Amino acid sequence: MTPVARTRIALQPAFVLHRRPYLNTSLLLEAFGRESGRVGLVARGALNSRSRLKGLLQPFVPLLLSWAGAGELATLTAAEENGPAVALAPARVLAGLYANELLVRLLPRQDPLPELFAAYGALLAELVAAPEPEPALRRFEKRLLAELGYGLTLDREAGSGAPIVAEGHYRYVLDQGPLPVSQTQMGVSISGRSLLALRDETLSDPSVLKDIKRLTRAALTEHLRGRALKTRDLYRLKRES
Known part of the structure; x- marks a missing residue:
């Protein structure tokens, strides 16, 4: 049997996205590397009392x-620090x-x-400042x-290719794009103003943000394929408390 080649990756910028205990003293990590994308890692012995990795392998560092x-x-x-931890307010x-x-x-792996x-x-950085x-x-x-x-x-517009008009009203059909409300009852209702604001990333208007949140949430939900996000549940509980 031909042995499986082991890949060795040199030090690269990365963030820990998620961590959980593994066996008695180790951690299972989901990390996001600049050159490698999302990777699964075992940090052996990281939970030992003498290990510096326990405090280092945290999100936002x-x-x-x-x-x-x-x-x-x-x-x-x-594992080494590559700058100070991002100090997010609670x-x-x-x-x-x-x-x-x-x-x-x-994200697919690797x-x-x-x-x-980037x-x-x-x-x-924006979440801090x-x-x-x-x-x-968004x-x-x-x-x-x-x-x-x-x-x-x-x-x-989907189909016609006509420019989006700020004063127009559309429905965004996820596998097509924005269509005038006169052409479909499917999709996410959204104003032309909101579509153009997201294009230009000028998102200071609360009503525009509400529009855009409906659109991005619908798009992400489709690609999550029915998998619920725990953080969305936490957001809901926070609003209700």
């Missing part, structure tokens, strides 16, 4: 990670975890997406859909 292995689960071989942590969950659920990696870093988290989340959702090959059509 810029890291340099290296690993070795074959298949979908590799072994972490080194009210913003859930927004960051929502982005992490989207990446874990939607598919390099350096532009999305967009994720920009999102975390921006007065409201919603515009940053921009990130738009970029995530585009990187996955499901980019939204925001500047022209």
Whole structure:
């Protein structure tokens, strides 16, 4: 039998998206590497009391990670800080975890997406500094859909190719694009103004943000294929409390 070749990945910028205990002293990680995309890693001994990895391998900490292995689960071989941890305020942590969950659920393994990696870093910076988290989340959702090959059509009508008019009213049919309300009763209701605002990423108007959230949520739900997001449930509980 031909031995399976083990891949060795040198240190590269990465973030931990999710972690959970594994066996007695180890961690299972979902990580997002700039050159490697989403990867599954075993951090052996990371929960030992003397291990520095326990506090290092956390979400929102810029890291340099290296690993070795074959298949979908590799072994972490080194981890270093690559800058200070992103200091999200308590009210913003859930927004960051929502982005992490989207990446874990939607990204294929080992598919390099350096532009999305940069967009994720920009999102975390905005969640620290921006007065409201919603515009940053909607921009990130738009970029995530585009990187996955499901980019939204925001500047022209499906079929006719006519330019979107700010004063127009449309229904966005996910496998086609925006159509005038006179042509269909399917899809997500959205104004032309909101479509153009998402195209230009000018998202300061609350009514526009509400429109866009319906659209991106519908698009993401389709690609999640019925898998519920835990962070959405937490958002709902937070609103109800």
